Amino acid sequence: MSQALVVMRRLIQKGWPFLLALSLLLLAPLALSDFRLNLLGKFLTFAIVALGLDLIWGYGGMLSLGQGLFFGLGAYAMAMYLKLEASGQHLPDFMVWSGRETLPLFWKPFYSPFFAIVVAILFPTLLAAVLGYLVFRSRTRGVYFSIITQALTLIVSILLIGQQAVTGGTNGITNFSTIFGSSLSNPQTQMALYGITVLCLGGVYLLCRWLTHSRLGRLLIALRDDEDRVRFLGYNPVAIKTLIFALSAGLSGLAGALFIPQVGIISPSALGVVPSIEIVIWVAVGGRGTLVGAVVGALLVSWGKSLFSETFPALWQYFMGALFIGAVLLFPQGLVGYLNQARLKARAMLARWWPQPAPQPPPVVEPEAQPGKKFVSS
Amino acid sequence: MVSEQKILDARGVTISFDGFKVLDNLDFSMNYGELRFLIGPNGAGKTTLLDILTGKTRPESGRIVFDGHIHVRFWPEHALVQQGIGRKFQTPTIFSSLTVYENLEAAIGFKDHPLRLCQKLPQASRLAVEKIMDLIGLRANVRAGQLSHGEKQWLEIGMLLIQEPKLLLLDEPVAGMTRRERNRTGELLQAIAQQRSVLVVEHDMDFVRRFASTVTVLHTGKTLCEGPVEVIQNDPQVIEVYLGRGHGSDHGAGRNARNARALDQQTRAAPSV
Numbered sequence: 001m002s003q004a005l006v007v008m009r010r011l012i013q014k015g016w017p018f019l020l021a022l023s024l025l026l027l028a029p030l031a032l033s034d035f036r037l038n039l040l041g042k043f044l045t046f047a048i049v050a051l052g053l054d055l056i057w058g059y060g061g062m063l064s065l066g067q068g069l070f071f072g073l074g075a076y077a078m079a080m081y082l083k084l085e086a087s088g089q090h091l092p093d094f095m096v097w098s099g100r101e102t103l104p105l106f107w108k109p110f111y112s113p114f115f116a117i118v119v120a121i122l123f124p125t126l127l128a129a130v131l132g133y134l135v136f137r138s139r140t141r142g143v144y145f146s147i148i149t150q151a152l153t154l155i156v157s158i159l160l161i162g163q164q165a166v167t168g169g170t171n172g173i174t175n176f177s178t179i180f181g182s183s184l185s186n187p188q189t190q191m192a193l194y195g196i197t198v199l200c201l202g203g204v205y206l207l208c209r210w211l212t213h214s215r216l217g218r219l220l221i222a223l224r225d226d227e228d229r230v231r232f233l234g235y236n237p238v239a240i241k242t243l244i245f246a247l248s249a250g251l252s253g254l255a256g257a258l259f260i261p262q263v264g265i266i267s268p269s270a271l272g273v274v275p276s277i278e279i280v281i282w283v284a285v286g287g288r289g290t291l292v293g294a295v296v297g298a299l300l301v302s303w304g305k306s307l308f309s310e311t312f313p314a315l316w317q318y319f320m321g322a323l324f325i326g327a328v329l330l331f332p333q334g335l336v337g338y339l340n341q342a343r344l345k346a347r348a349m350l351a352r353w354w355p356q357p358a359p360q361p362p363p364v365v366e367p368e369a370q371p372g373k374k375f376v377s378s
Numbered sequence: 379m380v381s382e383q384k385i386l387d388a389r390g391v392t393i394s395f396d397g398f399k400v401l402d403n404l405d406f407s408m409n410y411g412e413l414r415f416l417i418g419p420n421g422a423g424k425t426t427l428l429d430i431l432t433g434k435t436r437p438e439s440g441r442i443v444f445d446g447h448i449h450v451r452f453w454p455e456h457a458l459v460q461q462g463i464g465r466k467f468q469t470p471t472i473f474s475s476l477t478v479y480e481n482l483e484a485a486i487g488f489k490d491h492p493l494r495l496c497q498k499l500p501q502a503s504r505l506a507v508e509k510i511m512d513l514i515g516l517r518a519n520v521r522a523g524q525l526s527h528g529e530k531q532w533l534e535i536g537m538l539l540i541q542e543p544k545l546l547l548l549d550e551p552v553a554g555m556t557r558r559e560r561n562r563t564g565e566l567l568q569a570i571a572q573q574r575s576v577l578v579v580e581h582d583m584d585f586v587r588r589f590a591s592t593v594t595v596l597h598t599g600k601t602l603c604e605g606p607v608e609v610i611q612n613d614p615q616v617i618e619v620y621l622g623r624g625h626g627s628d629h630g631a632g633r634n635a636r637n638a639r640a641l642d643q644q645t646r647a648a649p650s651v
Contacts (some may be wrong), residue, residue: 215487216495218480225473232432232467234459234488234536243492 020206023239036186038262041186041194043302045259051208052251058288059212061224066149067279069156070124070249072271074256081116082176098165120257121250128249132242147182153276157268172267177259197258204251206343208291221331285327287334385410385545385575391440400426402599413571415586416579418596419619424579428547432456432465464543468550470530474523478516482507485537510536528559546576552585564589
């Protein structure tokens with residue numbers, strides 16, 4: 001009993017910002033209009049994608065320009081289910097327009113929503129695992145890895161456009177009606193979807209936090225610092241990198257599956273090269289290498305984009321570009337990274353003015369004196 | 379020809395880069411528990427030999443047996459480390475974003491499965507990390523990027539020691555160190571070598587004279603001679619190729635190559651020690 005109390009207290013002491021943010025998000029429906037809530041729900045799915053990219057790029061140092069693809073694949077898998085449910089016994093409308101008469105075989109299992117959800121997460125995971133294994137095994141890294149992921153993104157989006165009869169082509173898949181039998185236009189359904197998204201984001205955040213604070217997470221940073229040293233410490237970098245890349249892709253797929261019922265349309269333009277770069281911008285602006293930064297970046301930039309595009313329809317893209325350039329020039333660590341630094345600086349200044357209350361950092365070990373003494377005695 | 383006492387037995391190792399034979403039918407072997415120094419002028423193939431022993435470079439021909447049964451050619455790098463070949467690189471190679479403790483923690487977990495890596499470090503391993511930090515005299519929470527050059531070298535040696543390799547390969551461990559630091563590192567090496575085999579590549583002849591027992595001189599990809607340090611430093615061939623040119627550290631590559639070619643002909647005529 002008292003053990004449980006201690007655990008609870010520690011949880012509240014250490015996790016209060018997390019719990020506060022989670023409660024605020026869960027209470028947001030009370031304050032926001034249906035339209036704004038829907039937007040926020042959409043942005044929260046972006047935050048999940050950003051967390052995935054932060055794992056592989058911010059911590060692992062591998063800039064993947066394919067996160068938009070994994071997101072899109074998750075969205076497409078879910079959209080196939082929604083489309084089939086909306087079409088009932090009939091063939092989906094775009095197939096009819098393209099002159100198809102039967103449902104393609106690979107569409108059939110998507111009558112089951114559970115199958116669709118599993119595929120939305122597992123297919124990007126497996127695709128990333130295979131691609132990652134091949135790329136990492138051949139020791140391709142840095143900008144070449146980025147180019148390969150971007151090329152794959154482009155290939156898939158071209159493929160989706162080309163196969164209009166089975167993918168909906170440029171228009172993508174849209175015109176959904178129900179999910180699990182509840183109408184998508186019903187505000188309560190949307191609120192439930194929003195709630196699920198918040199909980200998923202919370203869960204993903206905790207997963208990422210646990211991972212980055214584990215030895216595996218530190219090994220990921222070690223890989224960013226010096227891959228050869230990791231290899232010559234006896235680890236197989238291919239395994240670790242593939243694992244993290246697959247995980248980040250799976251998170252993107254999950255986000256895509258949450259995105260589609262709230263937004264109602266997925267098209268090749270949503271998983272192309274540009275959206276993938278936009279994901280990078282979120283993480284760069286928010287602060288790579290910090291999980292909070294990824295979430296804040298995704299929310300802030302998406303919110304800014306929506307605000308600018310509402311207020312200045314003709315100019316908003318310039319604002320976005322300026323925001324990105326400004327962030328990279330002025331805050332190369334990202335917003336959260338900058339704030340962290342500023343906090344450390346402020347603390348150091350405080351310590352200078354009031355030396356007593358601030359605990360002194362441990363004195364740096366003399367480079368010469370101490371080790372030698374030990375060596376002789378050993 | 380695999381002897382039971384040999385931790386390392388390399389026969390006929392050949393590799394060439396761009397047509398230049400860096401290692402030329404090289405034979406090299408080490409006994410269990412031996413502290414061996416490897417010297418030679420620039421371009422003699424010292425670092426290449428280490429690359430081959432750790433699997434970083436694959437030889438064109440030759441057979442290398444480690445610990446009696448491991449054929450190095452067929453093992454990937456990380457697996458060779460798991461089998462007990464540890465290597466320190468020429469420049470200090472540590473994880474600068476991590477702390478001293480985290481660097482050592484990364485080193486000690488090298489046999490853990492990725493899922494095991496998500497769990498906490500066992501108590502016994504934590505004690506081992508503390509012990510090594512004592513030995514190398516570094517504090518746990520200092521970021522490794524902020525350490526001095528010598529401290530980084532020690533940290534890297536500590537990371538290797540904690541893995542308890544059977545064979546430790548050190549590429550110029552005292553490069554860039556002060557005289558005092560060098561002496562301490564030498565004492566550390568002798569202490570380490572009591573429990574395992576150590577191969578040290580070194581340029582610094584003073585250091586070699588002070589701490590080496592057995593020395594192998596490599597020259598143009600071949601063993602020029604091998605023996606106790608007193609014999610080696612009085613060997614006329616060695617003096618010619620190496621010692622004679624004032625501690626042989628920073629000579630131009632061109633001059634080295636010229637000397638190498640001239641001496642190559644001499645060494646072919648003369649039997650090695």
